[in-house]
Amino acid sequence: MALYEYAHDLDTPVHPVSAPDYMPAEQLRALQLHRLQGLVRRVYDNVPLTRKRMDERGVRPEHIKTLKDIALLPFMMKTDLRDEYPFGLFASPMNDIVRFHCSSGTTGKPIVIGNTGNDILVWQNGCMRALAMCGVRSSDVMQVAYGYGLFTGGLGLHYGGEGLGCAVLPISGGNTDRQLMLMQDMGVTVIACTPSYFLHLIDEGMKKGIDFKKEMKLKHGVFGAEPWTEGMRDKIESLTGITAHDIYGLTEISGPGVANDCQYRRGLHVFEDHFYPEIVDPDTLEPLPDGERGELVFTTLTRTGTPMLRYRTRDLSRIHTGPCPCGRTIRAIERISARSDDMLIIRGVNVFPSQIEAGLMSVDSVLPHYHIIVGRDGDLDTLEIKVEVTQETFSDDIKTLERLRQRISQAVQRIINISAKITLAEPHTLPRSEGKIKRVTDLRKNV
Amino acid sequence: MKIHQISLFLENKPGHLNAICRTLAEAKINIVTLSLADTQQFGIVRLIVEEWQKAKEVLEKAGYVVNVREVVAAAVADKPGGMAEVLDIIGKAGVNIEYMYAFAFRHGSEAVLVFRFDNADRAIEALKASGRDVFDAVTLFNQTK
Structure with missing residues (x-):
């Protein structure tokens, strides 16, 4: 994912990093199936819990002949990550792991996700495509006010921004006064943080008499990591004059950059060449056709450190049907407005x-x-x-x-x-x- | 002939009013009069201070939402029927009183009240036509010194 590839693409309306977003459906499905088959083999061979569950159902990796056969496979859940803490679901030797990320559980121990070097590149690719979809380009100055560390928000957007060639300000969360000062002084054009933290920044800025529309150069906000509403998006946009984008992801699947909304705001396009989405009935766990609402499930087609097979996100959504005017062929999920856990x-x-x-x-x-x-x-x-x-x-x-x-x-x-x-x-x-x-x-x- | 009143939102909780008064005290701002309107749940503090711009500034800096309204300060005879007499004048002028409260000081033999009218100009006109004293900021604050 070397940057020189994009040196001449400063203001292109369609960024070349977005090319896979427009892959013809037939070829995309073929790629997904090929990747799924490889993934199932890897997980079956390396993760005892999944092997045991597949054996109990009499399912072998070679039974995956079409994408629909994914329904034969067992689900993974957050409780599995907790039960197998810390390394039980790793599918790669520690020698290949380059980074851990953790997500806090509701009780006691966190869940641990191991990333190989390739996993980090896949994650960065998702974040670059998400930012490119927002209209972020290499000329932008991007302030990353998500937390850096075990939480994936900060590092994910950081790698995404650097990958596109933005000037990244890795300020992390907190110290609101300094955030506002640098945002103003450095002419920041893109802010990435949780929507609630941006509201806090607006609030504190207004207290200091800062007019976001006149005194800030902000154009885009990349907001995620917590559910928010269209109403809040309208407030943010009318208060600051920026375009507010919705980015989706979760640590178990890699981090931010799993899905993002395009300018038409008809849901969030999933980078499904890497993250295969399904919607299942939360009670029966039967797969539902596109268009129907249920629990969102992801399979990480290309991850190798801690790959997830049919991971139940607890988020409620549906997969939109019909083409998006932006021309992307990757499907879009409805904006996540509700988590089952909430x-x-x-x-x-x-x-x-x-x-x-x-x-x-x-x-x-x-x-x-x-x-x-x-x-x-x-x-x-x-x-x-x-x-x-x-x-x-x-x-x-x-x-x-x-x-x-x-x-x-x-x-x-x-x-x-x-x-x-x-x-x-x-x-x-x-x-x-x-x-x-x-x-x-x-x-x-x-x- | 109108004076500026500042008002603040207040939760009904111990110490909250004190915090406002302390903020003003630290800025050396004297509260000429104060009125508290409250419901079961929240209250509104209304303050008359001479340096209202400065008071607004320090309170906003301290994080309060401050509202500035124009009110009318008028003299009312401090004797039975004094208030009724003024209310007659106001009533006849067809003006509605949104709220009112009293100053802590007297003007000769009269009490001074703060009124918030729905139509201040018409009320002032009616009061003056009936020979009542209506104070501008300068005269009013001179009374307090």
Whole structure:
């Protein structure tokens, strides 16, 4: 993936690194099948857990004759990574591993992913294609404010940006004052961070009187690592004048750069020559046809360190059907608005935090600084949503503020069908995050 | 004839009002009068200070959302019926009072009230036509010194 290849491609509308995005479907399927067959053989030979599960089902690597035969294979889950901690699912000897990444689990030990040199290149390729899809080019100055380290966000976007020849500012997360100063002084054109952290940057910037539209050179934001809504995208774009892009990925599959949205925003194109997507029914685990909603499952066709066969992401999505006007042939998944793990059951109703966010964002001039508190009063679940008052929403008149509370409450109830107590909070008092934000406190778990 | 009032959002929690007053104290800003409007859940602090621009600046720097509104300071006779008399004038002028509160000082034998009207100009006109004292910022703050 040498850079000299792209030396003359400064402002090309279609970046050459994106070429595989446009591969004819027939050839793409043939490539995927070839890679899948190789992957299954490698995993069967090297990962005892998968071999055992395949043997129990009477499935051998040579039974994979078409892409549909992937349904014969067992799934992998986060619990497998935890049970086989740290190296049980590695398919390459330690000699070939060049980097570890870890993702925190909900309990105790993290999960460990080993990357070979080739895995890092595949990952970088995904990030380069994601950035190229956003319109990022070698003339851009890119500030990477995702955390660097065991978390994949920082290093992934860093390698992607360098691969395209951008000037990368590897500032990592935190130190908001310095982020704003360098963003301004260095004429940063691309910011990569979590959407919640960018909102924090906007917020702090506005406090300092910085006009993002006039005093920043920002053009693109590459936001991911946490679910966010179209409503939040609209807020970010109208406050700053940038184009906000949605990037998707997860440590188990490599990191960011598994999928990304193009300018038409009809979902996120999956770099499926490397990451093969399936949608399955979360209850029966039967594969669902394109267009139907279910749990997103990935198979890492080309990874060698810790390859994943049919890894259940717990993210709910669907694969879009029909061609995208951008001309890409790689399929797109619906924007991830809900993770199964985030689902709250409140008074028997399934509620996703993103639904609450969508309700909040539909109310004019409400900024997405909010926190959801679920509790229990006797036998009844309670739902409280704290929303910060802003310059636009604050009034010195009680009636106006009460009306605002009512409007928010109605907007949320329209979407989730249960009533919530809306509490107005003082500005800058709700938790901010420099990485992935925690939007929900479930007090019921402590009882 | 209008004066500037600054207002802030306040959660009903111990110490929150104190934090605002302390911020102003550190900037050596004297609170001439203060009123608190509250609901079960939150409150609004309304403040009259002489240097309202400076107060707004230090409070915003401290992270508060500050709103500036124009209000009217008018004298009301401090005797039975004094308030009713003023409300008559306002009522006849067809002006609505959104909220009101009193200053901590007196103007001769009169009390001084702060009004937020839906139509301040018409209220001022009516009050003056009836011979009531309406204060501009300079006269008002001179009273406090």
